[in-house]
Structure formats: structure tokens, C-alpha cells
Amino acid sequence: MTSTGVRLATTIVLASVLILATPLKLIAQDYPNRIIRLIVPFPPGGPTDVIARIVANTTSPVLGQPIVVENRPGGAAGTVGTRVVVSADPDGYTLLLSIVGSLAIAPALYKLDYNPLKDLTPIAIVEQSPQILTVNPAMPSSLADFIAYARSNPGKINLASPGIGSLPHLLGEFLQLVSNIKLTHVPYRGAGPAITDLLAGQVQAMFNNPSVVLAHIESGKLRALGVSSDTRFAPLPNIPTFIEQGYPRLSATEWLGLLAPAGTPELIIKKLNAAVNQAMQTPEARASLQKFGVETKAVTPQEFKAFMAAETQKWGQIVAEAGVKGE
Numbered sequence: 001m002t003s004t005g006v007r008l009a010t011t012i013v014l015a016s017v018l019i020l021a022t023p024l025k026l027i028a029q030d031y032p033n034r035i036i037r038l039i040v041p042f043p044p045g046g047p048t049d050v051i052a053r054i055v056a057n058t059t060s061p062v063l064g065q066p067i068v069v070e071n072r073p074g075g076a077a078g079t080v081g082t083r084v085v086v087s088a089d090p091d092g093y094t095l096l097l098s099i100v101g102s103l104a105i106a107p108a109l110y111k112l113d114y115n116p117l118k119d120l121t122p123i124a125i126v127e128q129s130p131q132i133l134t135v136n137p138a139m140p141s142s143l144a145d146f147i148a149y150a151r152s153n154p155g156k157i158n159l160a161s162p163g164i165g166s167l168p169h170l171l172g173e174f175l176q177l178v179s180n181i182k183l184t185h186v187p188y189r190g191a192g193p194a195i196t197d198l199l200a201g202q203v204q205a206m207f208n209n210p211s212v213v214l215a216h217i218e219s220g221k222l223r224a225l226g227v228s229s230d231t232r233f234a235p236l237p238n239i240p241t242f243i244e245q246g247y248p249r250l251s252a253t254e255w256l257g258l259l260a261p262a263g264t265p266e267l268i269i270k271k272l273n274a275a276v277n278q279a280m281q282t283p284e285a286r287a288s289l290q291k292f293g294v295e296t297k298a299v300t301p302q303e304f305k306a307f308m309a310a311e312t313q314k315w316g317q318i319v320a321e322a323g324v325k326g327e
Contacts, residue, residue, distance in 0.1 A: 050292070
């Protein structure tokens with residue numbers, strides 16, 4: 001090819017790249033100018049769905065556009081809803097709000113046809129909360145006594161979880177590993193029916209979010225034995241952490257994050273991060289989240305990406321060490 005031909009070919013390639021890049025750049029500058037879909041890969045009425053609506057209602061005024069929550073439950077660990085976002089156009093108008101179990105635990109348990117770390121772009125951490133080991137009042141009143149009873153009665157304590165691969169499930173398996181006890185895992189389809197059976201004594205113990213169990217603990221219908229945060233949980237100041245009780249490896253938090261399809265322009269990600277962080281600090285959002293015993297967590301997209309990668313590695317190791325299997 002002649003030098004003139006080479007220059008012509010190079011010009012055509014550069015022009016093509018500019019043509020392809022221009023629409024995304026224009027979209028990013030004009031973003032948002034229409035309704036945003038917020039996909040929740042779990043059924044309506046659960047904690048993730050409720051918090052998603054708080055996020056939508058408080059972030060919408062900041063962005064100046066409606067945010068519509070769309071529930072897409074199904075598949076192991078919310079894979080159906082997650083795929084909707086993974087395959088969506090990376091234009092910022094289809095977003096995902098999901099949890100640690102779906103984003104950081106599921107890759108170690110299931111053969112997914114997508115990789116959350118590669119196929120999604122982290123935007124913001126919406127909230128974090130500890131897990132509370134809660135038991136029926138018929139059980140021993142301290143963690144040490146509970147473990148001693150479990151050692152004397154292997155397999156006789158039924159440990160509920162809201163589903164295989166959930167954070168409560170993983171913490172229950174890890175508790176057995178680090179304390180050398182044997183419990184019988186009873187998975188449910190959601191926290192609601194599990195709590196019903198825990199209150200009735202059909203199952204005797206369960207890890208779960210404060211939003212699900214706090215009212216029952218305060219009423220005395222359930223008893224808390226420990227919290228998974230690094231420091232004591234403010235609404236339950238008399239309940240020691242697992243770290244205090246000699247089990248530092250049970251330190252963990254449930255977290256809820258906002259993500260977009262991979263390839264979403266950086267300008268859109270920055271706009272969404274700023275909007276969500278601002279919205280979560282409003283009195284309306286803080287008051288709503290306090291009812292669930294959760295804390296807001298303002299981080300940059302880069303910080304969320306690093307955190308999500310660390311959590312994926314952490315839970316992958318725990319899944320392997322505890323020998324947990326997916327459904």
C-alpha cells in the first residue's frame with residue numbers, strides 16, 4: 001500500500017472511532033433525560049426491594065428524572081435480574097441494585113454465564129449492616145453456651161437461612177467450621193417464612209439483617225447472641241460482637257450496591273455516584289434507613305470496585321474452606 005493509501009486508511013479508522021464514540025459522549029453529557037430503570041433481582045416486599053424504593057424516591061429529585069423500581073426475581077442468587085442489567089445498553093438507563101450474596105458469593109457457588117467484576121460497573125455502596133445471630137428464647141442465652149450446647153447435641157439445632165448462597169447461610173456454615181459444631185441447615189425462600197418458623201421454634205437459630213429481626217429482639221420474642229460488625233451495633237449496645245467473643249473470622253457485613261452495565265461512560269457513573277451519595281444523606285433517606293438498622297456508606301466508584309473485588313476473594317475462600325455447595 002502507498003503512503004497515501006496508509007494515510008487514507010488511518011483517517012477512515014479514526015473517523016469511524018470518533019463516530020462510534022460521539023453518541024456515548026453526547027448521551028453522557030445530556031444524562032439523564034428520561035426514566036431510569038432500577039432492577040432488583042429479588043421479589044417485591046423484601047429488604048432489598050424496600051431499600052431500592054428509598055433509593056429511587058430520594059435519588060430521583062437529585063437527578064431530575066423518575067427512577068422506576070423493576071423486580072426481576074428468579075434463578076440462583078438473583079441471576080435473572082442481574083442478566084437483564086449485564087445485557088442492557090451501557091447508557092445509564094438500566095441499573096442494578098443488589099447484595100453481597102448475588103455479587104460476591106454467587107461466583108464461587110454457581111457456574112454463572114457472566115462475571116460481576118467484569119460485566120458490571122460499580123457505582124455506589126448504598127448501605128451496610130451487620131448480621132445478627134438470633135435464636136429462639138428456648139435456646140441458651142449466650143454464644144458460649146449455645147456453642148457448648150451444640151457440641152453436646154450435634155445436628156439437633158436447626159439453623160435457618162433465607163436461601164442457599166445467602167450471607168446468612170455462609171456465616172452459618174463458617175460458624176460451624178470455626179467453632180467445631182454441627183448444625184442442620186434449613187434453607188427457606190426468603191427471610192419472611194424463616195423468621196416465622198424461628199419465632200414458632202420450628203428452627204432454633206438464624207443469622208439475618210437487623211431490618212428483619214430487630215423488632216423481635218427488642219420485644220423479647222427472639223434473642224441476639226452476637227453481631228458480625230467490628231464494633232457494637234448501636235441499636236443493640238449490650239450485644240457483644242463476634243470479635244469480642246473470640247471469633248474474629250465471623251466479622252462481615254451485608255451490603256447493598258448500585259451498578260451499571262460494563263462500558264457505561266465514566267461521566268454517567270460519576271453523576272450517579274454523586275447523586276446517590278447526596279440522596280442517602282438527606283434527612284428523608286437517613287430516617288427511612290434508620291428504621292432498618294442500616295448505615296449509609298459514601299464511597300467513590302473506584303473504592304466500591306476495590307471493595308467488591310476483595311469481598312469476592314474473601315467469600316470465595318470461605319466457600320472453598322467450608323465446602324459449601326450451590327443448589
